[in-house]
Amino acid sequence: MNKIDFAVGIGGENGQGIASTGNILALIFARRGLHLNAYNAYQSIIRGGHTFLTIRASDGPVRSMGDKIDAFIPLNQDTMDRHLHLLKSGACAIYDKEKVTPGNAADGVQLCPMPMKELTKGNKLAVNTAALGATLQLLGIESEPLETVISRQFMKKGDAVVAENLAIARAGYDYAAQNFTAFSWKAPRGAKPLGIITGNQTIAMGGAAAGVKFYAAYPMSPSTGVLMWMAAHARELGIMVRQVEDEIGVMNMVIGAAHTGCRAMCATSGGGFALMTEAVGMAGMIETPIVCVDVQRAGPATGVPTKTEQGDLWQVLGAGQGDYARIVVAPTSQLDLFHTIPELFNLCDKYQCPGLVLSDLLISEGTTSIDPDDLNFQVKIDRGELILPNGNGADNGSGAIAAANPASGYNDKAYLRYKNTPSGISPRAVPGVPGCIFTAATDEHDEDGTLISDEFTNPQKRRMMVEKRARKMQGAIKDIAPPQLVGQEEADVTLVGWGSTAGVIREAVEKLAGEEGIVANQLAIKWIVPLHAAEIGAILGRSKNVILVENNQSGQFARYLRSETGFAAHGHIRKYDGEPFMPHHIVEAVKEQLGGKSRLSVPVHEVNA
Amino acid sequence: MSATTEPTTTPAPTAVTTPAKEPGQLTKETYRGRIHPDWCPGCGDFSVLAALQTALFELGLQPHQVCVISGIGCSSNLPGYVNTYGMHTLHGRALAVATGVRCGNHDLKVICTGGDGDGYGIGGNHFVHTMRRNVDLTYIVMDNQIYGLTTGQCSPTSVKGMKTKSTPHGSVENPINPIPMAMVGGATYVARAFSGKQKHMVQMFKGAIQHKGFALVDVFSPCVTYNKDNTYQWFNPRVKILEEQGHNPTDLHQAIERGFQWGDEIPIGLFWRRTDLQSLEDLEPVLHTGEGPLAFRNLGISPEQAKRLIQELL
Numbered sequence: 026m027n028k029i030d031f032a033v034g035i036g037g038e039n040g041q042g043i044a045s046t047g048n049i050l051a052l053i054f055a056r057r058g059l060h061l062n063a064y065n066a067y068q069s070i071i072r073g074g075h076t077f078l079t080i081r082a083s084d085g086p087v088r089s090m091g092d093k094i095d096a097f098i099p100l101n102q103d104t105m106d107r108h109l110h111l112l113k114s115g116a117c118a119i120y121d122k123e124k125v126t127p128g129n130a131a132d133g134v135q136l137c138p139m140p141m142k143e144l145t146k147g148n149k150l151a152v153n154t155a156a157l158g159a160t161l162q163l164l165g166i167e168s169e170p171l172e173t174v175i176s177r178q179f180m181k182k183g184d185a186v187v188a189e190n191l192a193i194a195r196a197g198y199d200y201a202a203q204n205f206t207a208f209s210w211k212a213p214r215g216a217k218p219l220g221i222i223t224g225n226q227t228i229a230m231g232g233a234a235a236g237v238k239f240y241a242a243y244p245m246s247p248s249t250g251v252l253m254w255m256a257a258h259a260r261e262l263g264i265m266v267r268q269v270e271d272e273i274g275v276m277n278m279v280i281g282a283a284h285t286g287c288r289a290m291c292a293t294s295g296g297g298f299a300l301m302t303e304a305v306g307m308a309g310m311i312e313t314p315i316v317c318v319d320v321q322r323a324g325p326a327t328g329v330p331t332k333t334e335q336g337d338l339w340q341v342l343g344a345g346q347g348d349y350a351r352i353v354v355a356p357t358s359q360l361d362l363f364h365t366i367p368e369l370f371n372l373c374d375k376y377q378c379p380g381l382v383l384s385d386l387l388i389s390e391g392t393t394s395i396d397p398d399d400l401n402f403q404v405k406i407d408r409g410e411l412i413l414p415n416g417n418g419a420d421n422g423s424g425a426i427a428a429a430n431p432a433s434g435y436n437d438k439a440y441l442r443y444k445n446t447p448s449g450i451s452p453r454a455v456p457g458v459p460g461c462i463f464t465a466a467t468d469e470h471d472e473d474g475t476l477i478s479d480e481f482t483n484p485q486k487r488r489m490m491v492e493k494r495a496r497k498m499q500g501a502i503k504d505i506a507p508p509q510l511v512g513q514e515e516a517d518v519t520l521v522g523w524g525s526t527a528g529v530i531r532e533a534v535e536k537l538a539g540e541e542g543i544v545a546n547q548l549a550i551k552w553i554v555p556l557h558a559a560e561i562g563a564i565l566g567r568s569k570n571v572i573l574v575e576n577n578q579s580g581q582f583a584r585y586l587r588s589e590t591g592f593a594a595h596g597h598i599r600k601y602d603g604e605p606f607m608p609h610h611i612v613e614a615v616k617e618q619l620g621g622k623s624r625l626s627v628p629v630h631e632v633n634a
Numbered sequence: 635m636s637a638t639t640e641p642t643t644t645p646a647p648t649a650v651t652t653p654a655k656e657p658g659q660l661t662k663e664t665y666r667g668r669i670h671p672d673w674c675p676g677c678g679d680f681s682v683l684a685a686l687q688t689a690l691f692e693l694g695l696q697p698h699q700v701c702v703i704s705g706i707g708c709s710s711n712l713p714g715y716v717n718t719y720g721m722h723t724l725h726g727r728a729l730a731v732a733t734g735v736r737c738g739n740h741d742l743k744v745i746c747t748g749g750d751g752d753g754y755g756i757g758g759n760h761f762v763h764t765m766r767r768n769v770d771l772t773y774i775v776m777d778n779q780i781y782g783l784t785t786g787q788c789s790p791t792s793v794k795g796m797k798t799k800s801t802p803h804g805s806v807e808n809p810i811n812p813i814p815m816a817m818v819g820g821a822t823y824v825a826r827a828f829s830g831k832q833k834h835m836v837q838m839f840k841g842a843i844q845h846k847g848f849a850l851v852d853v854f855s856p857c858v859t860y861n862k863d864n865t866y867q868w869f870n871p872r873v874k875i876l877e878e879q880g881h882n883p884t885d886l887h888q889a890i891e892r893g894f895q896w897g898d899e900i901p902i903g904l905f906w907r908r909t910d911l912q913s914l915e916d917l918e919p920v921l922h923t924g925e926g927p928l929a930f931r932n933l934g935i936s937p938e939q940a941k942r943l944i945q946e947l948l
């Protein structure tokens with residue numbers, strides 16, 4: 026059965042209620058059981074602080090914002106001028122006939138002018154509500170779900186406001202029924218009601234599931250959503266949330282809390298992460314597990330705070346001076362973020378090292394539908410060789426670890442915090458445990474924690490400790506799933522991406538097969554450090570034509586792939602205009618490259634400047 | 635090929651069968667660290683270490699209940715010399731780390747130690763904000779008015795005109811005065827001590843450790859190697875003990891005035907103390923659920939909590 030797949034685009038100025046309109050639509054679609062993806066291109070795409078929100082929904086999987094708009098709601102002239110030319114036959118444009126004049130639309134585009142002043146009884150703020158009513162009518166959705174969601178949305182503003190908005194929505198709905206032609210298809214229904222969620226929420230919820238007890242941050246777009254969720258739920262969930270004076274303080278505080286035995290986490294964007302990096306090295310040196318999320322935005326420096334990019338890979342790879350064990354992961358979707366955070370905490374606890382997550386504006390601020398059954402908060406928790414005084418540690422109160430590290434008095438010297446073991450993992454006591462006293466030092470130290478940095482010369486000890494810490498990664502890689510090739514083994518082209526582009530690449534692969542007869546497969550890379558270099562090298566070595574797709578200018582992952590595997594991709598598709606890939610960008614670039622025209626494609630984001 | 639992956643010096647596990655012994659009687663020796671300090675002979679920091687050990691002993695604090703946290707510098711090497719849990723963190727970051735430690739385990743007594751460069755220079759931002767939060771910890775700054783570890787450059791407390799390796803013609807900058815700065819910044823216990831008056835220093839430390847809230851003890855701890863201006867001989871005739879002069883540490887104006895005094899007479903002692911402000915830890919409800927320190931609580935959330943979170947998405 027053919028899936029129905031449609032998108033609504035709403036654009037206008039800040040303050041015209043675009044986000045809340047989008048939210049209402051997303052809730053209605055999700056409650057209907059539709060999968061959806063909503064992406065808000067805000068501020069700098071359109072001058073004057075304008076924003077354009079795309080919500081795409083379907084009864085099949087939705088992994089990106091897609092390529093087309095079916096229902097277009099320009100709330101001002103500017104939006105009309107910039108986007109109308111992108112509409113294809115069958116689409117419709119819904120607008121205020123007194124305020125907005127359409128330009129030239131393609132054949133088959135239905136223009137739906139509405140007398141908004143009359144329908145809203147002069148309430149300018151409610152134009153979007155009337156447009157919503159009309160849109161739902163055209164989509165073949167009944168008016169009840171809209172009424173339910175509107176009632177909920179405006180509840181806080183009182184009964185009068187609810188009643189007014191309901192009347193306006195109804196008026197818009199009825200006006201569309203009488204004056205416009207509904208779409209030739211109807212918005213379908215899914216199997217069961219879904220919810221909606223952003224990546225920043227799934228990061229925070231993943232942290233809560235993992236047992237985060239300390240969260241610190243300094244506000245920075247696009248990571249602030251994590252702080253806001255944590256702050257809103259802190260008291261209910263028993264999480265300490267601190268807004269700190271700067272990101273240097275954030276990371277150091279998180280390490281302090283983690284050192285006591287808490288699971289501690291923070292999120293920031295590239296600029297904040299730059300300030301944290303010395304301390305990330307400290308977590309590596311004193312072997313304290315922490316999790317930090319870098320929600321990438323377009324850089325460098327302040328860059329484009331409201332735009333997406335995958336530009337921080339090398340910053341994260343190079344965070345902090347010296348060699349140290351760390352885990353770096355780039356989750357592929359909002360739901361993947363939820364699952365990855367607890368998994369990463371387990372790895373960091375086991376290997377006593379920092380864990381760095383590369384998210385980006387696209388998935389952190391992007392909204393997706395979510396099946397509540399996919400959000401399992403009862404996750405596996407493995408704290409590794411942690412020694413807590415109350416038995417909540419690795420031995421679950423059996424006393425096994427304490428027995429191996431007896432409290433033999435205040436001046437006990439039996440316990441070696443940085444014991445040189447075959448795995449490189451040393452039993453980790455926290456302050457408060459009797460008999461395991463040690464000092465955690467960022468200077469190079471011996472197994473018992475005493476400094477060796479000032480010893481005249483002790484190359485053997487230094488080498489031993491460097492190797493002890495490095496050895497941990499040999500175990501870690503075995504705990505991390507290697508990437509899998511998705512699609513046919515025999516293909517014309519293999520599309521490689523990392524992190525958040527997995528969804529749009531998957532859709533491009535489907536489109537290539539469906540519309541172009543080009544067989545492509547996909548390798549989505551998620552775990553960056555340690556990297557399954559041998560497995561990746563083997564897969565790519567069998568591929569005819571490897572094209573690397575990434576959201577940055579210099580091909581950061583292409584260079585990393587080459588440095589770790591020796592494999593140089595045959596072609597590259599790169600986008601660095603601040604906007605995410607749409608499937609057709611990748612499809613067209615693949616065609617261009619298969620036609621031998623280019624080895625580097627930079628898709629153009631189609632919007633009038 | 636070398637056997638880079640084989641550990642070479644791991645001692646066999648010792649005393650696995652020995653049951654945990656009751657810790658013995660606390661003595662002054664209890665607080666002696668594993669290694670002897672490598673400070674220059676005569677360095678003021680020896681006196682600070684001894685005074686801290688005495689204060690810990692006299693307060694009867696168990697070593698495993700104390701965490702001494704420092705940054706980087708000669709003075710910041712102190713945690714390794716005292717037998718308590720310790721953290722020897724990054725240059726300037728002790729207070730931020732310590733705030734995290736207090737949040738994670740508010741049962742621990744936290745004592746931060748470090749230098750003037752560490753605390754008032756590179757760590758200045760954390761200094762200001764840890765004070766305003768009134769985090770319940772003791773901050774001991776071994777103020778030698780010089781960068782010792784990096785072999786004698788100008789520090790934020792070097793006096794104007796001082797010649798150092800980085801100011802060969804004399805510093806033209808005004809120094810920080812940490813005493814009034816701390817009072818205005820929100821510290822609730824502000825004191826000064828001098829390495830030449832160890833008994834008095836012990837009293838300052840004990841008061842600071844017992845104080846609920848942020849306590850600063852700025853200690854004149856002469857660097858005998860790189861500061862030839864502010865020496866024991868220079869300080870000895872000048873320092874005057876506030877407690878012997880009838881100073882009232884709850885009188886803000888008097889405290890500020892004494893804090894600014896410099897020259898022939900330099901006050902040491904408790905300048906300022908207030909007990910009407912609650913600490914960060916007191917004000918944070920998450921710490922007062924009756925479940926003990928965050929660090930030792932059960933992880934994860936209950937199915938009921940999860941259900942509520944999911945409900946918000948529908």
Ligand SMILES: Cc1ncc(C[n+]2csc(CCOP(=O)(O)OP(=O)(O)O)c2C)c(N)n1
Pocket residue numbers: 706707708709710725748749750751752753776778780781782783784789
């Ligand atoms: C980020 C960073 N910058 C610089 C240094 C070098 N450094 C180490 S200690 C120090 C200054 C020490 O002065 P102070 O804090 O007064 O301690 P003292 O040695 O005088 O006790 C400096 C600049 C460092 N370790 N880290």
Ligand code: SF4
Pocket residue numbers: 672673674676677678679708709778782783856857858859860
């Ligand atoms: S250089 Fe100065 S501060 Fe450092 S140990 Fe020597 S005397 Fe003390």
Ligand SMILES: [Mg+2]
Pocket residue numbers: 707749750751776777778779780781782789
């Ligand atoms: Mg100094």
